[in-house]
Amino acid sequence: MTILHVDSSINGANSVSRSLSAEVVAHLKAANPSETVVFRDLASQPLPHLMQIGGGDPVVLEEFLSATTVVIGAPMYNFGIPSQLKIWLDHIAVPGKTFRYGASGPEGLCGNQKVIVVSSRGGIFTSGSPYAAFDHQEGHLTAFFTLLGVTDLSFVRAEGLALGEEMQKRALEAAQAQIQALAA
Numbered sequence: 001m002t003i004l005h006v007d008s009s010i011n012g013a014n015s016v017s018r019s020l021s022a023e024v025v026a027h028l029k030a031a032n033p034s035e036t037v038v039f040r041d042l043a044s045q046p047l048p049h050l051m052q053i054g055g056g057d058p059v060v061l062e063e064f065l066s067a068t069t070v071v072i073g074a075p076m077y078n079f080g081i082p083s084q085l086k087i088w089l090d091h092i093a094v095p096g097k098t099f100r101y102g103a104s105g106p107e108g109l110c111g112n113q114k115v116i117v118v119s120s121r122g123g124i125f126t127s128g129s130p131y132a133a134f135d136h137q138e139g140h141l142t143a144f145f146t147l148l149g150v151t152d153l154s155f156v157r158a159e160g161l162a163l164g165e166e167m168q169k170r171a172l173e174a175a176q177a178q179i180q181a182l183a184a
């Protein structure tokens, strides 16, 4: 059983998504100490853009396929995900490996994998809020992992992080409560 821990924030030790994704991994490890953790840092070791069809790194794909649980630190950058994380998605979306084209459209091949996304953002974009339609971060990741057939997809969300100390404190407490509620 392997946990793949992926981070993409460029904010190093000050990153909220990095500290929360580490807490998620610690929570999972506490429940299942025998799980192996593989860590991939997309900010300090960025992957190359795909330069041709099928040009993804087979090691990166294998690392994803070998994981039973994938924990992803995913900040919102300019309403979407960091470009470093987008490149990782390009490497793991491989026809015949993670999804295939069937008679009725694409079929995901990753139905046994569990994905937990830590979403951090400066503003508030939760469904029902005035800027919900500007969220191309969580929606993108939901569409992507749905394509891959992942049904066990959950989000730990810390938002409103740029809206003052009190909002930030509340956001972190809410995210920590979501982590404790995650099924291990």
Ligand SMILES: Cc1cc2nc3c(=O)[nH]c(=O)nc-3n(C[C@H](O)[C@H](O)[C@H](O)COP(=O)(O)O)c2cc1C
Residues within 6 Å of the ligand: 009, 010, 011, 014, 015, 016, 017, 018, 075, 076, 077, 078, 079, 080, 120, 121, 122, 123, 124, 161, 162
């Ligand atoms: C390049 C960049 C772009 C950002 N764009 C947005 C944005 O579009 N909307 C938003 O609410 N916050 C935005 N932010 C704020 C981050 O989402 C917020 O600081 C979050 O905590 C980043 O996650 P991190 O702490 O893990 O680095 C941006 C931050 C950076 C560095």
